[in-house]
Amino acid sequence: xxxxxxxxxxxxxxxxxxxxxxxxxxxxxxxxxxxxxxxxxxxxxxxxxxxxxxxxxxxxxxxxxxxxxxxxxxxxxxxxxxxxxxxxxxxxxxxxxxxxxxxxxxxxxxxxxxxxxxxxxxxxxxxxxxxxxxxxxxxxxxxxxxxxxxxxxxxxxxxxxxxxxxxxxxxxxxxxxxxxxxxxxxxxxxxxxxxxxxxxxxxxxxxxxxxxxxxxxxxxxxxxxxxxxxxxxxxxxxxxxxxxxxxxxxxxxxxxxxxxxxxxxxxxxxxxxxxxxxxxxxxxxxxxxxxxxxxxxxxxxxxxxxxxxxxxxxxxxxxxxxxxxxxxxxxxxxxxxxxxxxxxxxxxxxxxxxxxxxxxxxxx
DNA sequence: AAGTCCCGCCACGTG
DNA sequence: CACGTGGCGGGACTT
Numbered sequence: 001x002x003x004x005x006x007x008x009x010x011x012x013x014x015x016x017x018x019x020x021x022x023x024x025x026x027x028x029x030x031x032x033x034x035x036x037x038x039x040x041x042x043x044x045x046x047x048x049x050x051x052x053x054x055x056x057x058x059x060x061x062x063x064x065x066x067x068x069x070x071x072x073x074x075x076x077x078x079x080x081x082x083x084x085x086x087x088x089x090x091x092x093x094x095x096x097x098x099x100x101x102x103x104x105x106x107x108x109x110x111x112x113x114x115x116x117x118x119x120x121x122x123x124x125x126x127x128x129x130x131x132x133x134x135x136x137x138x139x140x141x142x143x144x145x146x147x148x149x150x151x152x153x154x155x156x157x158x159x160x161x162x163x164x165x166x167x168x169x170x171x172x173x174x175x176x177x178x179x180x181x182x183x184x185x186x187x188x189x190x191x192x193x194x195x196x197x198x199x200x201x202x203x204x205x206x207x208x209x210x211x212x213x214x215x216x217x218x219x220x221x222x223x224x225x226x227x228x229x230x231x232x233x234x235x236x237x238x239x240x241x242x243x244x245x246x247x248x249x250x251x252x253x254x255x256x257x258x259x260x261x262x263x264x265x266x267x268x269x270x271x272x273x274x275x276x277x278x279x280x281x282x283x284x285x286x287x288x289x290x291x292x293x294x295x296x297x298x299x300x301x302x303x304x305x306x307x308x309x310x311x312x313x314x315x316x317x318x319x320x321x322x323x324x325x326x327x328x329x330x331x332x333x334x335x336x337x338x339x340x341x342x343x344x345x346x347x348x349x350x351x352x353x354x355x356x357x358x359x360x361x362x363x364x
Numbered sequence: 365a366a367g368t369c370c371c372g373c374c375a376c377g378t379g
Numbered sequence: 380c381a382c383g384t385g386g387c388g389g390g391a392c393t394t
Contacts, residue, residue, distance in 0.1 A: 032393075033392095033393090070384085073384065074385080077384095077385080090382095213388080214387060214388060
């Protein structure tokens with residue numbers, strides 16, 4: 001029994017067995033990496049992080065990037081958390097750019113220090129940005145102090161009765177979670193935090209494997225996006241073997257890559273438009289992918305030994321992979337070198353505008 | 365086995 | 380009610 005088709009299908013809508021398996025060659029492995037949120041975010045940034053962009057339509061993004069809208073929401077929500085974007089109207093966002101990050105970060109830092117009432121209002125961002133400049137993390141009280149995210153107290157009872165806030169929806173939003181996650185770094189000496197710790201902090205004390213697991217899942221999503229922006233980098237705790245993330249902070253816009261960047265293949269980049277291979281093969285258990293040749297860099301072990309926060313912001317791009325933002329702002333699109341992918345990749349202009357590759361999982 | 369995290373169902377909120 | 384949003388978590392994919 002249990003003969004369920006491992007692969008699912010989005011196409012399942014009606015005929016589970018309509019897909020012609022096989023196809024023999026072609027379509028090798030479906031690589032999960034190729035569809036990661038981080039990569040998608042990188043592409044998203046590549047597509048919109050250039051002057052001239054002012055408004056972003058979700059549908060536009062979804063189709064250009066070849067993904068479902070649901071995914072765009074994920075990205076946009078965290079991007080908005082750091083000021084890169086702001087929602088303007090339904091289906092529409094305004095691009096503010098990376099330059100808006102410092103202010104947003106600072107604001108988060110302040111809030112973190114005296115967080116008592118966390119009501120986020122984007123009314124105006126008069127962050128009183130005096131020339132105070134950024135002097136590392138001066139002295140912020142303590143890392144976390146209370147968290148209100150979870151309403152359920154350490155008990156079995158899911159909700160008491162009074163807690164039922166009008167909408168805790170916002171409290172559990174990806175955006176807020178992102179801000180709180182960032183506060184963890186910005187408001188404490190900690191520069192390396194594992195997602196478990198983060199989840200724990202952000203959650204109050206109550207744990208519940210279930211709650212934790214979900215929270216961590218979300219954290220992964222956030223971390224991926226933040227990583228593609230170079231705000232954080234993945235590593236592992238100094239002592240433990242556990243993977244964790246290190247705060248890099250805002251070190252200039254990624255666009256600084258100028259025209260001659262050293263990005264080589266990197267074998268990443270989700271194929272724009274045309275792809276969405278999953279529809280075709282979906283994740284069939286094909287093991288021989290081995291797609292990834294060498295995306296390993298010599299960035300192994302940043303050492304970091306005992307964290308010296310003296311030069312924490314020093315590394316502003318140097319040994320780290322610098323290349324998520326391949327698409328430089330040269331003016332032309334990076335369509336130039338990248339036959340890495342098999343298909344055309346990234347033609348912003350030519351992009352999918354003509355046909356709609358988007359996810360056609362649902363339509364037949 | 366542990367760590368990641370994609371995918372999309374379906375609950376909400378609003379028009 | 381339809382549609383835009385986006386929590387949420389199963390379980391597939393990676394390490």
